[in-house]
Each structure stands twice: as structure tokens, then as C-alpha cells.
Amino acid sequence: MGRGGRSSIYIVDEGAHIDQAEKVEAAIIGNADCRGWVSSVNGMGNLFYRKRQNDSVKVFTFRLEDDPRKTPEWIARKKASTDPVTWAQEYELDYGASAEGVCIPGPWVQAAVKLGKLLGDRLGRWMSPTAPGVAGMDVGGGGKGKTVLVIRKGPVVRVPKSWNTPDNITTTHSALDETRQAGAGVMNYDPIGVGNTVTSTLKHANTDGLKVYPINVGDSPSDAEWPDGRKAKEMFANLKAELWWTVRCAFQRSYELLLFLEGQEGGCDHPLEDIIVLPDSKELTGQLPVPKWLKNEKGRIAIESKLSLARRGIPSPDFAEALVLTYAPEPIEDFVMPSVTPVFGGRGAGLLS
Structure with a gap:
């Protein structure tokens, strides 16, 4: 053509x-x-x-x-x-309307952005530099693959940071500095593929004051029990699917809270701790409603792979995946060396269809 x-x-x-x-x-x-x-x-x-x-x-x-x-x-x-x-x-040029089969529908994402502006001072305790937080780093390899750092404090997601460089050694140190400056005490990253460079760098980096965990999203789901009584391992194909579904639930609660505050049908008053609030980041809001969910041959929930996205002509959703990593359950160990694969403990989560 x-x-x-x-x-x-x-x-x-x-x-x-x-x-x-x-x-x-x-x-x-x-x-x-x-x-x-x-x-x-x-x-x-x-x-x-x-x-x-x-x-x-x-x-x-x-x-x-x-x-x-x-x-x-x-x-x-x-x-x-x-x-x-x-x-x-x-007719209304709504990019989030055609959300068939996606894990996180566009209207839910836009609701999370709108809530950030609507709630204002009610989010104050999570805006403080001393509020505890978690950082998620999706590691890129330069070129089109960006390294993205997303920091979340409770329900509040901060504006992402990104680096478009193949020098992941320098990028790792930059990510550690950004995490410290934001007051977050935990940084999760995906160690697979180009993430190996981060693992190697962390062995010699100054991580004082930070807990840094490698999160292999291809691992088995956690031992968490969901509200309907099922174990995560019965519901999800892998940890990636569990984390994406946990984030999906937070977005659905944000959408329902917005409807409630606006007096619309279908609204529900959720605690602020259980929702998610987004900054007005085009990269993040544009990527979240892209990956689809499906069920594998065992009937477990899976999330569309990067290969499948590439076949649709869609690049890796690095900003969205960095956010998803902030929802990884903290490993049982108080401290985990970067070369150790963590064992996940349980944690509660809401299950919304």
C-alpha cells in the first residue's frame, strides 16, 4: 500500500x-x-x-x-x-466506546482520570511525600521499547517517568533515584529478557532504604483467596493475569464511584482505598484499554500476550505494565536479593465481573 x-x-x-x-x-x-x-x-x-x-x-x-x-x-x-x-x-468520537473483550474498558480508565480532578483534597493523605508507595518498572531495550517507571501511593498514581535508551544500567540508577525522591519504599520490576540487566545492576547498586523485588509475571498466581472463595491459582493462567485482573477491579470500582458521585444509575460508594486515580497521561490512559482478556483451555483467565498484540500491530503496553507491577503482592521475605525469585503470600482483592 x-x-x-x-x-x-x-x-x-x-x-x-x-x-x-x-x-x-x-x-x-x-x-x-x-x-x-x-x-x-x-x-x-x-x-x-x-x-x-x-x-x-x-x-x-x-x-x-x-x-x-x-x-x-x-x-x-x-x-x-x-x-x-x-x-x-x-458519532461522538468516543475512543473508549469500542471496548469489546478488553480487560480494562476505556470508560473505566477515563473515570479514574476524572476522579482525580473531582476528589481533590480528599486524596491529600496520599499526595504527601512521606506517604508510602510502590514503584513498578517495565524495562525496555531502547528504540521503540521504553523503560517506564510508575509510582502509586494508595489509589493515587503519579505521572509516569520514561527513558528511551538502551543503557539500562544508567536507567536503573535513575529509577532508584526517582523512587526514593517520591518517598516510595518498594520498587518492583520484570526481570525477564532485558530485565536481566537491571538484576545485574542491582547487585552493585545502592538500594538502601528500598525493597526491590523481581516480579516474573509468567509465574504461577499467588495463594490469594478471592471473595467468591476461589483461589487465584484456580482462576488465573499466571501471575500476569491475576495482577491485570486486580487492576481491572480497581478501575471498575472507580467507575462505579464516579457514577455514584454523579447520581447516575449503577453507581456504588466505594472506599477511596479500593479505587484507582490516574493522572492525565496520554501514554498510560491510551495503553490500559488495549490488552484483551480470554480464557485458556483450562478455563482460566489469561491476558493477551505481547505477541498477539504485535500481530494486531500494537506495540508493547509498557506504561500499563509498569502500573500493573505496582499491584504485585510483596514477597514473604523481608528482604529479597535481586537474584532470588520471590514466593508470594496471600492478599485480599475484590472480584468484579
């Missing part, structure tokens, strides 16, 4: 609906210096959405109300005869 020609301008129509859009982008770069992507909305898991959220890209938005043929009467009739999800996606 577009490869081989030379043009003054190249327009890609319905770019959000094109399979392997990254390959199309690579092909047309040599075709034209001026390239425009036009599309209706198709969720967040595609190149068009990422372009739309890029502040360096010029964006023109044509809304329903901008069409002089679409009178208020026409809009009312059309909306009454259209499925709400379809209406939100096709």
Missing part, C-alpha cells in the same frame, strides 16, 4: 481500521513527505489513535454538529435508533 510511488500528498482513509497500519506507515514514508490519516473511531488499540494523541501531529476534527445537514431533530432520531456503543464510537 503506497510503496513504490512518489506523491506530493498521500491520504490514508479509515486509517483506524487498517490491519498492520505500521507497515502502511513505513511504506508511504518514501512516497510523500505530506501524509494525512483520516478515519472514524475504532478504539484505542491502533496506530491512528496513537497519532491522534501525539501533540506534535496537527489534528483537524470534524464533529457531527459541524455537518449542516445533521439538525438537532435528525440527531435525536438517529440516536434513538442506534446502539449506544455504536453511537458513541461512530
